[in-house]
Amino acid sequence: MIAPVSPEITAHAGGWARLRSQWRWYGPQWKYCLAVLGPVCLAYLVIRIIPIFDTAWMSLHNWSLVKPVKPFIGLENYVKLAGDPLFRLALYNTTLFAVVTVPVTLALAFTVAVLLDRPMHGRLENTYKFLFFLPVVPTMVPVSVVWKWIYDPSYGILNYALGFFGVPPQGWLINSSWAIWAIILMTVWKSVGYYMVLFLVGLKDIPVDYYEAASIDGATAWQRLTQITIPLMRPMLLFNVVIATIFAYNVFAQVYVMTEGPQGSPANPVRVIVMDMYENGFRFLKMGYASAEAMVLLVIVFVLTIVEFRFLRPKV
């Protein structure tokens, strides 16, 4: 005799059946998604996520790069960081760098993009775009080497040019007060073209009809910019602000190159977090301590990104 099936079991079985039928229905799409995204997610997990957890784990140890014994010390590295004047200096310099480079770069990039986003004669538009984008093409290291020469007190072209206006030669990189500003200037010059292109993409997406309608209604150029362009560019602005902030807090290559060698800048006036991290990790071999710095940097960038999303998210 077959036992009667309870209504709960029947309902449960029906749920499974529905799920199975849905799975069958979505099967090919799921499989496609898995096939396409799976390797990417796996690579992301291995290259990004696992190292973050590894770094967090290392930060809880007295992890020397060369010593075989790496004792667990809990939060001691973080406590040391809080009292480390070099880390505080690095944090201050990095924040100063970000606070100046992000708005200045984006304001310049946006201005250039708006100016270029209008009809021009012949190939002038492309020529300008090319010229502004040119500094983006070479990587940061060769650009930094070139700028180190530009800033050179004896043979630098900057001092040579300023000499025509009666300005005496300056030690742009060796002067503690100016060194960080010299690096900021170079970074802004290098980055404007990149964000300009992104802004141009956003500007092209704004329908021309809106501007035409506004013109018919008698809107001035300023009103068109503030009432149409900027509100519609918020998604692109948000993207650029987030990316620029992340890049700014991760600044390293230009600082490293410009402090390298006898003609380089002193390190402390331009000490940034990644440089401090690099020095502790790869020079003093204190990888646990450097990992704690990396975790702090991660938290800072994460919090800033959330704040930026909160304030710049398009209001629908």
Place this chain on the structure above:
Amino acid sequence: MRQWRWIRPMMALTAVAVLLVAPLAALAGQPIKLTLWSGYPEMKPYFDAAAKYYNELHPNVTIEVSTFPLRDIERKYAVSLPTKSGPDIAETHLYIAQMHIENGSLVPNPNDVNSFLKSGVFHPLFVSDSTWQGKVYGVPVLFSLDSLLYNTQMFKEAGLSAPPKNWDEMISMGKKLTKYDAQGNVTRSGLGLRLFGAGSGVSAKWWYFLKSAGGELFEECAPGTNTYRAGYDNEAGRDTLKLYIDALYKHKIHEPKLKQDAEGFATQQAAMFVRESWLVGYMKKNAPNVQYAVAPLPAYKKTNTLLFWTNLYVTTSSKYPKEAWDFVMFMANGPKLKELEQILYTTVGWMPPRNDVQKRHANIYAEVPQYKYFAEVPSNYELYPYPRLSVTDEAFTKLAERLVKAYQDKSLLDNPAGITKVIHEAAEETNAILKENQLYCGK
């Protein structure tokens, strides 16, 4: 028929011999690749030639030589040696090697190598300072004394006939050698000083003068205790900082905006500066027309100079340590010794480290007079080695940043209290580094 009785034993013996010898013969002929890393790119011609000569004698052994800038190789050793993925042979200075010795990444010298090292062909300091816990590590490959380089043409123009022998002469001659423009700005340094750049370079150069003043970076609290404290929170430290501040702001014999170090000397923006013998190779390549000579380091309270050298180490990463040691000894005492030393003299600039080098290169000081004071120490000079503690680089690097800041602080001129404060705070930082590494003994 009697002779046939020997056939079986003979065949058995032959078979045994073949079984024993064949693997060894195969091993002797099998291709072996050794790797050698150096942190001194200018040494590449030397190592390449040594590899070539060695390969001619041992066709189955090839040596791959890689050179990297000094700072890069420190990191490469740090990540590769503990994981046994480093080179077979590592060339480096003892202050970098020390941490790898302590962590067992470098192999102690075999007995035959030690016998050779202690046979009197090297300065005793090479051996004594390469000894840790009773074992000797490494074989010297290059050396130089730190000496004063001076531009003879500029000396002649200034009416100076001999280099300075002490700090007072160094300053007074520096004043005569310095050139100023109409506004009083220095256009040529009388004495080139290292004032900038990240890393340990600034303080390492300051330390030469500190040693002349009788100071130390670390002073051992008591012999053999292996505990230390900063050795410059004293008159020597204060005098050395004062030397720099006075040179910049009182005597005005150096200008930060001019090129520093080797570049400053090669471009004739500095009349004097202190460095090692590799400058000879550098000048030959970059400034062949500059006339210069070399003199012992000007003395102050002590008459001394740095004996700088690097060693070749066989690492625990090596799968062929026997062959690696053989190659190291080939460079130190092989049939091509003279040819290899000649490459150091003519191409590289670093000094061959053996005492008996004059026997093979009797005319070298006639050919390149600059080498004399990089290699021969005057009898009244005391030699000292580079600090070998594993925290040396961190202590030097952090001290350097404080010095850089002090050099830019004009208020330190005629300000003994200010100088004392700078020196004391820097020494406290050095002590903190020692304390963190359980090397501090207290005040």
